[in-house]
Amino acid sequence: MNLEKKFATAINCMDGRVQEPVIKWLKQKFAIDYVDTITEAGPNKLLAQALDSSKVNSIKKRVEISVKKHGSKIIAIIGHFDCAGNPVDKKTQIKQIKEGIKLIKTWGFKVDVIGAWVDSDWKLQEID
Numbered sequence: 001m002n003l004e005k006k007f008a009t010a011i012n013c014m015d016g017r018v019q020e021p022v023i024k025w026l027k028q029k030f031a032i033d034y035v036d037t038i039t040e041a042g043p044n045k046l047l048a049q050a051l052d053s054s055k056v057n058s059i060k061k062r063v064e065i066s067v068k069k070h071g072s073k074i075i076a077i078i079g080h081f082d083c084a085g086n087p088v089d090k091k092t093q094i095k096q097i098k099e100g101i102k103l104i105k106t107w108g109f110k111v112d113v114i115g116a117w118v119d120s121d122w123k124l125q126e127i128d
Helices: 016-030 043-049 053-070 090-105
Strands: 007-013 034-040 074-080 112-118 124-127
Touching: 007 016, 007 043, 007 053, 016 034, 016 074, 016 112, 016 124, 034 043, 034 053, 043 053, 043 074, 043 090, 053 074, 074 090, 090 112, 090 124
Parallel strands: 007 034, 007 074, 074 112
Antiparallel strands: 112 124
């Protein structure tokens, strides 16, 4: 592992439209060199509901690799406008992001966990 490089982990939708804006935002906002991307269709819904334990465990294992092997210091869960995998309104998605943050924090990684929403102009807004 190259300790000089900084990593973040993005739990992001598989939608190709959101990949670049998320990576760019994380790199700029947090002075990150690389972003490990874990993709699922509507990951904020998947983590908030936690009904599919195999998918949740798969995400957790991939986050663990990013944190332990790459030294990722930030985990970001992302929701976005016009999501085919989670076709609900912004308010609902933001609530899901917050629930996802709570779940990820229970996994015990000693890193910052944040959320972000990608709007119709592909701009990110951090979720408190």
